[in-house]
Ligand SMILES: NC(=O)c1ccc[n+]([C@@H]2O[C@H](COP(=O)([O-])OP(=O)(O)OC[C@H]3O[C@@H](n4cnc5c(N)ncnc54)[C@H](O)[C@@H]3O)[C@@H](O)[C@H]2O)c1
Ligand SMILES: O=C(O)C[C@H](O)C(=O)O
């Protein structure tokens with residue numbers, strides 16, 4: 001994103017002085033403070049003489065970053081930089097976005113979160129712990145009072161990416177992406193951890209674990225705790241977007257349903273993943289010149305992401321191709337640990353939210369099963385001849401050569417999306433899927449992978465079908481429109497905008513989705529589409545005189561450039 005100069009927006013009246021301003025990452029400029037500011041803020045003797053430009057500082061930080069050898073060490077270095085100076089941190093990431101996304105986000109974030117307690121240096125965001133539930137409102141207000149907060153990213157860390165229960169850690173990485181890609185002002189976003197304990201024995205037995213060393217709280221006590229939190233948000237921050245991240249499969253969809261008509265809530269794993277996957281499939285069927293309604297989908301791993309994808313694709317078929325929901329449902333085959341989701345699995349293995357997609361047993365008579373009556377992925381592929389195969393199972397290598405080759409027998413251009421993160425959990429390495437289909441597969445993955453080769457020997461860019469390609473824009477759109485709810489139609493509008501920007505629409509050998517290097521521009525478009533839809537359907541709460549949505553969006557974006565500071569003892573601290 002090209003930094004825009006907006007001088008009037010960039011003058012701040014600041015009350016912090018001396019060491020305090022240097023210690024505050026929001027205000028700190030390090031050697032970037034001008035001589036005048038040094039005088040006004042008591043910094044002349046606290047800084048070496050020379051004033052550096054932001055460009056100089058970015059070059060220095062980039063060189064320092066290079067001296068760290070592993071991605072995890074680079075991640076730690078960047079984390080420290082974030083604790084020191086936001087403008088420098090975000091400017092560095094924005095400038096080297098493609099290179100640094102995999103360091104601050106997937107796949108490295110998985111290692112950073114798994115090692116959170118051992119790498120811990122400084123607290124960040126708000127920790128609401130079950131043990132301190134009686135003081136939740138005071139703790140919440142301690143951070144919220146007097147601030148205008150547009151965005152909360154909250155996690156109870158039960159299902160972090162594909163690495164499971166990690167106690168504390170994801171919400172800050174997701175918040176960073178909102179700022180880098182959508183321009184959400186970091187001083188207006190808050191990352192919250194709901195610490196309800198962990199069932200991860202390794203963490204529980206680790207004396208350095210920084211979270212609450214207790215088994216996860218479940219049932220009514222958990223629901224009451226989450227509800228208390230949501231009601232605080234509704235009461236104190238009625239216009240704030242509430243983004244849920246990496247909740248466990250028993251809670252993700254349920255909490256979304258519970259609150260989505262009462263507040264602007266968004267579940268990234270369910271809705272963000274559904275949206276980016278629908279965009280990838282729309283792009284792929286542009287290449288195969290077919291319709292959504294003509295696809296047969298297998299979704300392997302029917303958890304939060306798998307079900308969110310099924311719903312979003314189904315709704316896409318209904319809305320875009322005008323097919324009745326029941327007919328659209330019949331295009332889906334969901335598979336989980338016990339094989340194909342079919343009636344005889346019984347209620348204990350089929351969550352109520354999967355009901356729309358349960359297959360009738362009669363369809364599967366005569367199909368070989370395992371000892372427990374389960375139908376395997378390979379058998380489902382043989383019978384169904386899917387055109388689209390999606391992986392959200394956390395089961396690495398599940399899409400074997402047999403499975404992929406069998407699929408390729410049944411359609412000319414198989415659409416294969418192994419989406420599990422981080423990279424080591426991918427259902428099939430895209431290079432192998434490409435090789436086993438002689439370059440015919442249309443591919444996208446959840447984490448970044450190197451390009452494969454087309455049959456003609458060109459590079460085939462593996463699109464990154466990660467919710468980060470769309471959630472910043474979806475969220476920004478809702479914030480921009482000050483929408484009190486985030487509707488399916490707003491999400492669909494953003495998804496269609498993303499799909500329309502796919503490189504494969506112009507060149508069938510190109511990637512199915514835009515590159516992450518273009519994510520800021522792409523998400524700007526997504527946000528505009530979402531806000532326009534919110535205004536159209538009446539869920540927006542804005543009065544912008546004669547400004548267009550686009551102008552308003554540009555005006556609202558936070559940019560990593562230094563503002564000018566004027567000392568004012570009654571100013572912002
Ligand atoms: N690309 C993206 O944007 C994106 C977004 C969300 C989630 N994901 C990834 O998808 C994966 C699942 O995430 P989730 O939030 O849905 O987790 P989840 O725990 O809700 O779902 C995982 C599901 O897979 C099933 N499963 C586990 N092992 C299996 C096996 N061997 N065969 C078939 N099914 C199996 C589980 O029973 C569960 O239902 C993770 O790796 C996550 O990183 C990717
Ligand atoms: O965090 C990511 O990389 C995407 C997604 O939300 C996930 O849970 O895997």
Ligand SMILES: [Mg+2]
Nearest residue numbers: 161245246269
């Ligand atoms: Mg997630």
